[in-house]
Amino acid sequence: MVFGAGSLRHLPRELELFGARRALVLSTPGHSAAAEGLVRDLGGRAAGVFARALMHVPLEMAREARTQAARLHADCLVALGGGSTTGLAKAIALESGVPIIAVPTTYAGSEVTPIYGLTEGGVKRTGRDARVLPRVVIYDPELTLDLPLRLSITSGMNAIAHAAEGLYARDGNPLTELLAEEAIRCVAGALPSLHASPRDLAARTQALYGAWLCGTVLGTVGMALHHKLCHTLGGSFALPHAEVHAVVLPHAIEYNAAAAPQALSALARALRSEAPARALYALARTHGAPYSLRELGMRAADLDRAAELASADPYWNPRPIERSAVRTLLQHAWEGTPPG
Numbered sequence: 001m002v003f004g005a006g007s008l009r010h011l012p013r014e015l016e017l018f019g020a021r022r023a024l025v026l027s028t029p030g031h032s033a034a035a036e037g038l039v040r041d042l043g044g045r046a047a048g049v050f051a052r053a054l055m056h057v058p059l060e061m062a063r064e065a066r067t068q069a070a071r072l073h074a075d076c077l078v079a080l081g082g083g084s085t086t087g088l089a090k091a092i093a094l095e096s097g098v099p100i101i102a103v104p105t106t107y108a109g110s111e112v113t114p115i116y117g118l119t120e121g122g123v124k125r126t127g128r129d130a131r132v133l134p135r136v137v138i139y140d141p142e143l144t145l146d147l148p149l150r151l152s153i154t155s156g157m158n159a160i161a162h163a164a165e166g167l168y169a170r171d172g173n174p175l176t177e178l179l180a181e182e183a184i185r186c187v188a189g190a191l192p193s194l195h196a197s198p199r200d201l202a203a204r205t206q207a208l209y210g211a212w213l214c215g216t217v218l219g220t221v222g223m224a225l226h227h228k229l230c231h232t233l234g235g236s237f238a239l240p241h242a243e244v245h246a247v248v249l250p251h252a253i254e255y256n257a258a259a260a261p262q263a264l265s266a267l268a269r270a271l272r273s274e275a276p277a278r279a280l281y282a283l284a285r286t287h288g289a290p291y292s293l294r295e296l297g298m299r300a301a302d303l304d305r306a307a308e309l310a311s312a313d314p315y316w317n318p319r320p321i322e323r324s325a326v327r328t329l330l331q332h333a334w335e336g337t338p339p340g
């Protein structure tokens with residue numbers, strides 16, 4: 001872990017420690033200029049750039065990137081970007097075992113998890129594999145200064161969601177609980193400052209540090225209803241990832257509140273509120289994040305199917321998954337009414 005403003009300058013040293021001579025730099029199309037700049041800076045240590053990462057890692061795109069990595073004899077993958085770029089690097093590493101250096105530019109947290117996802121025929125499949133866990137992460141808050149405000153807030157809510165569900169994880173322990181509470185405190189504390197001043201480096205540093213902790217919780221313990229809902233809504237209804245997290249989280253926490261009192265107490269401490277679900281709703285809404293599935297373009301007619309999908313395969317959740325209660329949760333999230 002390399003953390004701190006300006007720490008991208010340590011990338012050549014990290015490549016050197018690997019003995020890497022042919023790094024393939026990955027990014028989304030929107031980040032291609034930065035990726036190409038990085039290739040230039042790395043000089044002889046870079047083999048090329050693949051700047052076509054897409055959300056949810058479509059299999060065809062992963063195949064193209066795998067082919068390019070093999071053709072260039074890449075011996076290291078540098079993922080410069082958010083969860084989509086890290087996800088692409090993971091898809092390559094899953095097959096080839098090529099090590100990943102992640103340089104995250106959002107708060108998604110994928111860089112510290114062994115979780116990968118691949119989408120084929122509109123269906124996203126996820127799994128865990130030690131080969132996809134990045135070997136090095138370079139956290140440079142300067143790279144997040146231009147993250148658009150709306151994405152900064154929704155990505156921060158995405159991070160908080162990992163830690164919030166970690167608080168009631170079945171396989172949690174006192175250490176992950178401490179980590180999760182501190183993670184939420186950090187990210188939630190940074191968002192108002194970012195909203196007031198998006199280029200505030202201290203707030204960006206705090207948010208990125210919190211995102212590291214949140215991602216660590218995600219990578220360590222199992223998630224529950226909230227992540228299942230977001231997975232369903234993103235995967236089957238093509239809704240944007242971080243925005244969906246921001247909208248659904250308060251409602252998922254409300255659903256589980258009575259069944260997870262210890263987690264709710266920790267959340268209340270972290271958010272400094274006796275009504276954590278409402279506090280999450282206010283945190284997103286007052287800082288410009290979307291707060292209804294309707295405004296994300298979801299059709300009311302799809303709510304029944306979403307409830308069906310999210311209740312279909314049994315999975316652990318502090319409160320049992322009841323289809324009709326999940327349908328009600330989705331109705332509230334669709335309308336954007338405050339929880340409770």
Ligand code: NAD
Nearest residue numbers: 028030056082083084105106108110113115143144146147
């Ligand atoms: P993203 O990576 O798709 O990025 C969103 C957009 O923001 C892109 O257009 C990107 O180019 C742009 N962007 C990123 N950083 C920027 C910056 N600093 N400045 C300006 N623009 C920037 O979004 P995300 O929310 O980070 O990732 C979402 C994906 O990550 C989803 O597919 C999700 O499933 C996955 N994810 C996976 C894990 C895991 O552990 N495997 C964890 C979290 C998220």
